[in-house]
Amino acid sequence: MFRFPAEGNSDVSLVLCGAAGQGVQTVEEILVDSLRKSGFNVFASREYMSRVRGGSNSTEIRVSSERVRAFVDRIDILLPLNGGIRANIRGRISQETLILGDAEEIRDELSDSGGTFVHVPLMEKGREAGGPVFTGVVAAGLISGLLGIPPEIPERLLREKFSSKSEGVVTSNLSALEKGMGLFRELETSGRVSVEVRGRGKASGEMMINGSDAVSLGALAGGCDLISSYPMSPATGVLTFMARHSRSHGVAVEQAEDEIAAINIALGASYGGARAMVSTSGGGLSLMSEGVSLAGITEIPLVLHIGQRPGPATGMATRTEQGDLNLAVFCGHGDIPRAVFAPGSMERAFRLTFEAFNLAAEFQVPVFILTDQYLLNSFYNVPPFEIKGLNVERHLVESGADYRRYEVTESGISPRSVPGLGKGLVGTDSHEHDEVGHVQEDFVLRPRMVDKRQRKRGGILERVFEPVISGPESYRNLVVTWGSMYHIVEEALQEARLDETAHLHFDQVFPLHPGTAGHLKKAERVIAVEGNATGQFADLIRRETGFLIEDRILWYSGLQVPVEKVAEKLIEMLR
Numbered sequence: 001m002f003r004f005p006a007e008g009n010s011d012v013s014l015v016l017c018g019a020a021g022q023g024v025q026t027v028e029e030i031l032v033d034s035l036r037k038s039g040f041n042v043f044a045s046r047e048y049m050s051r052v053r054g055g056s057n058s059t060e061i062r063v064s065s066e067r068v069r070a071f072v073d074r075i076d077i078l079l080p081l082n083g084g085i086r087a088n089i090r091g092r093i094s095q096e097t098l099i100l101g102d103a104e105e106i107r108d109e110l111s112d113s114g115g116t117f118v119h120v121p122l123m124e125k126g127r128e129a130g131g132p133v134f135t136g137v138v139a140a141g142l143i144s145g146l147l148g149i150p151p152e153i154p155e156r157l158l159r160e161k162f163s164s165k166s167e168g169v170v171t172s173n174l175s176a177l178e179k180g181m182g183l184f185r186e187l188e189t190s191g192r193v194s195v196e197v198r199g200r201g202k203a204s205g206e207m208m209i210n211g212s213d214a215v216s217l218g219a220l221a222g223g224c225d226l227i228s229s230y231p232m233s234p235a236t237g238v239l240t241f242m243a244r245h246s247r248s249h250g251v252a253v254e255q256a257e258d259e260i261a262a263i264n265i266a267l268g269a270s271y272g273g274a275r276a277m278v279s280t281s282g283g284g285l286s287l288m289s290e291g292v293s294l295a296g297i298t299e300i301p302l303v304l305h306i307g308q309r310p311g312p313a314t315g316m317a318t319r320t321e322q323g324d325l326n327l328a329v330f331c332g333h334g335d336i337p338r339a340v341f342a343p344g345s346m347e348r349a350f351r352l353t354f355e356a357f358n359l360a361a362e363f364q365v366p367v368f369i370l371t372d373q374y375l376l377n378s379f380y381n382v383p384p385f386e387i388k389g390l391n392v393e394r395h396l397v398e399s400g401a402d403y404r405r406y407e408v409t410e411s412g413i414s415p416r417s418v419p420g421l422g423k424g425l426v427g428t429d430s431h432e433h434d435e436v437g438h439v440q441e442d443f444v445l446r447p448r449m450v451d452k453r454q455r456k457r458g459g460i461l462e463r464v465f466e467p468v469i470s471g472p473e474s475y476r477n478l479v480v481t482w483g484s485m486y487h488i489v490e491e492a493l494q495e496a497r498l499d500e501t502a503h504l505h506f507d508q509v510f511p512l513h514p515g516t517a518g519h520l521k522k523a524e525r526v527i528a529v530e531g532n533a534t535g536q537f538a539d540l541i542r543r544e545t546g547f548l549i550e551d552r553i554l555w556y557s558g559l560q561v562p563v564e565k566v567a568e569k570l571i572e573m574l575r
Helices: 024-037 122-129 132-146 152-161 167-190 211-221 236-244 259-271 282-298 325-330 346-363 445-454 456-462 483-496 516-521 536-545 563-574
Strands: 002-004 011-020 041-047 054-064 077-080 098-101 116-119 193-195 207-210 226-229 252-255 276-281 302-308 339-341 366-372 378-382 468-470 477-482 501-506 508-510 525-530 551-554
Touching: 011 024, 011 132, 024 041, 024 054, 024 132, 024 152, 024 207, 077 132, 122 132, 122 167, 132 152, 132 167, 152 167, 167 193, 207 211, 211 236, 211 302, 211 346, 211 366, 226 236, 226 259, 236 252, 236 276, 236 302, 252 259, 259 276, 259 282, 259 302, 276 282, 282 302, 282 325, 282 366, 302 325, 302 346, 325 339, 325 366, 325 508, 325 536, 339 346, 346 366, 346 378, 346 456, 366 483, 445 456, 477 483, 477 516, 477 536, 483 501, 483 525, 483 563, 508 536, 516 536, 525 536, 525 563, 551 563
Parallel strands: 002 193, 011 077, 077 098, 098 116, 226 252, 226 276, 276 302, 302 366, 339 366, 477 501, 477 525, 525 551
Antiparallel strands: 011 054, 041 054, 041 378, 207 378, 339 508, 468 501
């Protein structure tokens, strides 16, 4: 008898895998939303190959009575829809893993995996429902039964999803769902499996959201008027979300011919008064670096969302890494004031994207939102975002006849107007220029204008977000993270149960908060946990504060580091 959750766990970890085009994403969507509506806490994380068809993609779904927000290595139930299961999934199978698969498709592929295989005729039931394309929905029905989801919930979701299709398509999907639930009843009758996860009840009133949607909602809350982008995984989700909601929110969406065009379109729109944003990945930002410099000298506000993936070059286009921190902090030639945010949760992705628009407008600088594939493609339930008190700050003035766009000021911030807002000429140029915006090759003027722009750094530093510290106030050990590592390390520390160990997490990685060095110096031992090969954030900390973090846990396989691996490493280093 398999009983889930197993002793010591509060959640069930379910992994679905199947070929691209086989409906894994549909199964995921139906299950995740059904679980939320049933009151469960849910975390889902998707990994996929760079293919339109074939291969093997997977989704991990954690179901719990408590909040779950991080990726784990453990697989309680594995449901493969096809053969050719990849090594990264096979390596996670243990003796405690129940494998529910179709022997017709899987054959003896998992005979030596260590898990327990139970045959369920998914393919046969899919054909009965109308064809192999319905196999995924059969699987959704099976899992719905296992997890105790009321049948009417996935039925309603399927009707909504396929409402634009013919009644025959809807009927076939509902038939497939029922056949899957029938497989569960047969499994239940056999007495081999028992799943008992109680829903909290409260999760049903919360949002199920991924990182792409959280960034997009933050942009809408921040008054985004235009997004310009060339589609590039994993950042494309932001572009598609904004495109879907462009009419209802009055956002211009431009799919440019390339990344260079994308950033120049955004700069042109921002010069005209729009609150503009680009969305790309590291490879796209490389192409945009000249545009970042243009934003720097013209002092045009711009928000840049970067979805990180492994490089260099094309690297691993659909995988995850925290490898573009240096690029975001240092891209562009010349000295350019900027801010770089790296949200570690859906809530922070929303709030920091909102803040990015106001910060860019106030200081007339590029502001970066640094995410990664893992954050963008993970889902979990959150309370509705708080929007009360979020004010869009445009920082625009009406120009007069004597208007000077680049007036030298004590703060470095010149009064910003846009064409048509007043009687003045709003000059701008990519060359060094005087206060009006006229090109000047003046060796006395040049330092004045450079110094003016650099003085903005002081104002940006005054607005910097404090890092979040958790754990004991008096700590001997300190674990340092940034971006998407937040929830993984939080859960890893709970699992490791290390005394006198605190966690210092940064959602803003540049500039660093002035109190950073103080937190670090309190600890006898500091460990940086990062998703890159060199410890880019640890190196940035040393550059900015002089503090050397020697101990580092670095992960750069292309897959997200699981909670267990981090816990194991921390125990090894601190006990």
